Each structure stands twice: as structure tokens, then as C-alpha cells.
Amino acid sequence: MKIEKFDKILIFRFVTFMHSKGIAFEYNDKKHLLDFILDKESIIKLRLPLDMDFDFDKKLPIHTDFKNYVLIMIRSGIASVGFFENYVNHQHKVFRAYMTRKKQGKSQIKHLKTKGKSRAGSRIRLQETLEFFESINHRIQEHFDEFRIDKIGISCSETLIPYFYGGKVPTPFDKQDERIFKIPKHIQNPTFEELTEVNKFLMQSEIRIAEGGQLHYEAFMYEVRNSEITLNEEKDEDW
Template identity: 40%
Template sequence: MEDQSIIKIFDEKELEQLIKDFQLKCPDVDYISSKHQLDFSSAQSRLSIRLPYCIEYKKDRVIAANFLIIIIHSGEAALAYSEENQIVEHKMVKAYMVRQKQGKSQIKHLKTKGKSKAGSRVRLAGTDHFFEEINEKIAEWDEYFNIERIAISCNKTLQPYLYNRPDAALQKDDQRLLKIPKHIQEANFDNLTHIHNYLISTELKFDNSDKEFINDIISEIDND
């Protein structure tokens, strides 16, 4: 299973047709909410569709949805609000959080060394302001827009600084949160747009034995 995958943008009508075609071959269907994915199975085959984050799946129907992208690294964050498959608003946030000689964040340093010199206090103040800016923007978008899904990339070391705050715009158990299923090297605008394009795409996962079936379906959809 999942020896191969195809990533492609389908509109809502095409995606509904794709789901119906998969069901004809594999009638047993499970929606995995943590992955925003449909798993299809039969005695002979197993197929999966990682749904685009710009849609909601409800009883074999797909409905357009708005979503946020949140990418947080030590000292840099890239945020975006997406509507109708387009980034409508975005924000880049930077902070002085990295100890220059060691090249690691002050947060990671404190786990082993504790609070120390004036430079550490400056970096900690920068950290607080960094997450304050992030939370302010998320709260603003959440108030003004109808957000169905939130795609996030934030390592476990930084998560308490996002969620465990008096001004936290999100809770860790927010049902809209979905982990971005890709490694992101840097939180910059280029990577933000790259990830957005990936998240509005559909990913088909299949075994080699079903390659011909998948190609036939895609050809039919493309020719309609």
C-alpha cells in the first residue's frame, strides 16, 4: 500500500467524481480526520485520498472551506489565511531567539542551562513578543473569517509557548488543527506558498497494482 502517490489539483466536481470512482472499486470507506484522508478498501485493493485542506468532506460531498497555515520555527513564523484556493492575507513574524555562538534557540538552551545573562533575558523577551504577535494575528483572522481548518507546523519544544498563554488564540485540542504532513526547512514566504499549493492539492496514494486504474480515472476526469 502507498507504494506510489500522485499530487494534483481537482475542483470540487472532479473530486466528487474521483471519490465515486474509488468507491466502485473499494466500497469500504473510512474518513481519517487527523489526516483529512479517505481510506478505501476491498478484498483486492487499498487506496487513499488525502483531501485538500480547502474543502470539507460531508457524506460523500465536498464543500469549499477556508483555512489557516501556521509555520513556526525558532525566531521565525509564516502565517496565511486562504480562501477560494488563494492566499488572501499573510504575515511574517521574526524575533531574536537564537544564541549566536551555539546556533540554537534560547528556549532549547534553557531546558539544560536555565536562565542566565542579560542576553538571555533579551531573547526571552523577544520570544514572548514573537508568540504575542502570532497569537494576535491568529485571533484577528479567527474573529473576522470563517475558518474551518488550521494547518500547522510547530515542533513540540515551541508548542507550549503557543498554547499555554493567557492570550492564546488556539487550544491544543482545537478540532480544526491538522499537522502539515511535510518537513519545512524555513518559515519564509516561498515555503509558505509552496506548502499552500501542496495543501490545496489532492494526493492519491495507491499500490503499484492499481496504477493503471488510477491513470485511467485521471485521464477520464481530464478529458471531461
């Protein structure tokens, strides 16, 4: 599969082009993307930027002038939570905890699943794990109390999800909240720098082209290039 950045200025034009070819699409709200389907096969996936939404009545992507959202990125022992007001980072915090067994490099949660009861050091790590998630959720709750939140971006491993949603301090939303979307990027170390890079990534559009969609994509790009050449020629003539 071919993966490229996609100029978000061309999104409406691309949707119109594919429609003219008789190719339908489905909107995936959890991944915030348009999935173009031909003969029951997904041939192109177009991820929408955060400053676009999908109008279910018109069945078209639309630009949004204002949006507040939180990005939550959690790994074993480190997490970052950022509140973005109108696409700009307004508040952020990085959380750290002693959750990893030094020799094995395995988180205490994974160790307990395989070994059962633990010793004093393990109990300390487990306690830090619980406090780690309590601190994260407390911070998220503060954002929800103070601001309107339109979207919730989450990156969290399946092992940690039960602790994220099942702690003493609950999340201000449940797993089925319609505002949730999965951050479509692998995040190894969720520092503030990574939080900033992820936001930049989410503000861009990305296209994934399967073999069955390659010719359609090439035809669209050929049309775009030809129109640009024509426009430049008209400008030269006016001059």
C-alpha cells in the same frame, strides 16, 4: 511508498472505483485525507484539496464553494501567519525574533531544557521568544475577531507548541479544535513566499500508494486513459 500529485477532478471517480472493488476507506480529519484499507492494511492515502470537505452523512468528499482559513507556520525565530479569504491570501505577516544561540545554533527554549538557568544573553533571547508568540497570537486573534474561520492549518515543532498555546496572549482556539489540520509539508523557512507555496500545495490533491495498492491504482489509471481515448475517438467521429 510512491507519492504523486492527483488530479482532483478524478477524486469522486477514484472513490467510486475503489468502492466497486470492495475497498473501504476512513477519513482522517486532522490530515484531511482518505485512507483506503484492505485486509486491515492501509494501501492508499489520498489527501483532499482545501476546496473539498468530507460529508459524514453521505460518507463522501464534497466540493466547497467558499472557505476562509488561516495558515500558521512557526519555526525557531521566524513565523508567518496568513489569512485566506475564499482560498486567496487576503492578509499575511512574517514574524522574526532573536531566539537562536549563535555558536550552537540551538534555540533558547531547547537550551533551557538541557542547561537550566541562563545568563543575561539567554534571558534576552527568552524574552524575545515570549514576545514572539504573543505577537503571533495577537495577529491570529485579529483574524478571528474580524472574519469567520473555517479551517486552521498549523505547522509547528513539538518543542514550540507549549509556547504557542500557553502564552500570555492565548490562541483563539484550543488544541482540540475540530477546524485544525496539520500542514502535511516540511517547512524550513516560513517566509511569505513559502506561505504562498504551501497554499498552492494545499489546493492540490496528492496520493500515496503502498505496495499493496499499486495494482489497484494502475487499474484505475488504465480505466481513465481508456475512457479518454474513447471520448477523443467519439469527438473525431462527430467531426
